[in-house]
Amino acid sequence: MSGTLGDLGEFGLIGALVxxxxxxxxxxxxxxxxAAVVTAADGRVVATMDLLVEGRHFRRDWSTAYDVGRKAAAQNLADVAAMGAVPTALLIGLCGPPDLPTGWALELYDGLRDECAVVGAGVAGGDVVGSDTVTVAVTALGDLQGRAPVVRSGARPGDVVAVAGWLGWSAAGLxxxxxxxxxxxxxxxxxRRPEPPYDAGPGAxxxxATSMIDVSDGLLADLGHVSRASGVRIDVLSDRLDVPAQMRDVARALGADPLNWVLTxxxxxxxxxxxxxxxxxxxxWRVIGRVHTGTGVTVDGRDPDVAGGWDHFDRG
Structure with missing residues (x-):
């Protein structure tokens, strides 16, 4: 569809997106x-939300609208899976300037649709607002299917720490x-398009599983959340981490440390x-460490010598 959001208007845009x-x-x-009505056979609803802001989370010269849609859905669906739940529905908020091409918004929704299809979820509704900055807000809902939620505070000394999915690949791509x-x-x-291991969450x-978390801000940072919530020390074993040869080659060419990508x-x-x-x-599931008494996150028994992940309000 040609034209811009301003040409189409609010209600024309809503109709096209729906x-x-x-x-x-x-x-x-x-x-x-x-409002929409979403079934909750379990009687409880898992809910989470995230924002993606242009220039902060994505660049239109690096990612297509379709890529942004897949990514926006994935990061929220992964949070639902990290609770041990099955994703059911998304609510989408889209902010954009009047001169944003209508085709960009439609491609964004194609990405959202196709990522939802991976887990059998749908889009229940949302809102559109004019804004100087393109922003995508996603709320995801999920069903525990009769299970207790897997929270961050359940890790106990003696547990093993395991990871499903890739680590460091997005950082290498960036x-x-x-x-x-x-x-x-x-x-x-x-x-551009992360591929979370959605079904591993309910499977865990x-x-x-005694605790679980989506690795969105970096392994050390997110295990730090588990450590604080559970009151334990988590030790990561560097020789258990998967650092592919191609990642090592890329890091060498760029003068970077591939282990830093994997850890942070x-x-x-x-x-x-x-x-x-x-x-x-x-x-x-790859076992990458153990849970001990104490506090914090260590690597091979020592405090890590790399910074611990993403902070939206870091001034550094």
Whole structure:
């Protein structure tokens, strides 16, 4: 569709966006009323939300609108999975200037739709607002299916720490783009469109995970949240971390440390969880450390010598 948001108008835009996305099987009343109705057979609803702001979370010269839509959905759906729940629906807020091409907004919703399809979720509704800055706000809902939520405060000394998904790939992709390159594409695409291991979240709950978190701000930073909430020390074993040869090659070419990407790089949306020692874990879960008495996060028994992840209000 040609033209801009200003040409289409608020209600024309809403109609075009709604037509782009299915509501999914969990939405009994979708867009068109003051609010949507989403089924919650469990009787409890897992809810989370995130913002993506142009220039802060994405650049239109680095990512297509479709990429941004996939990423916006993924980071919220991953948070639902990190609670041990199954995602059911998204609510979308879109802010943009009147001269934003209508096609960009439609492609954004195509990305949202296709990422929802990975987990069987739908788009239940949302809002659009004129703004100088393109901003995407996503609220995700989920169903625990009768299970207790897996929270950050359940880790206990003696547990093992395991990860499902990739670590450091998005950070490598961001570094590649920052140096003006577009390859290796595997890392660039991991930054543009993360692929969280959604089903590993509910699977971990079934396996008896004692705590779990979505790795969005970096492994050390996010394990730090688990450490503080649980009142334990978490020790990461560097020789258990997966640092692919190609990542090492890229880091060498850019003068970077690939282990730093793995330990502190965010936006891969892997899942990190703790399990009782002796739990038989599927191959997708890699044991990378242990839980001990004490506080904080260490690497090979020592305080890490790298900064610990992303902080939106860091002035450094």
């Amino acid at each position: 037509a782009r996305v299915p509501t999914g099987p969990h939405v009994s009343l979708g867009p068109g009323d003051d 570094a590649i783009l920052g140096h003006g390159h577009r390859a290796p594409r595997a890392f660039v695409e991991a930054h 709950a079934v396996l008896g 790089g965010g936006e891969d949306h892997a899942l990190a969880a703790t399990f009782p020692a002796g739990t038989a874990l599927p191959a997708r």
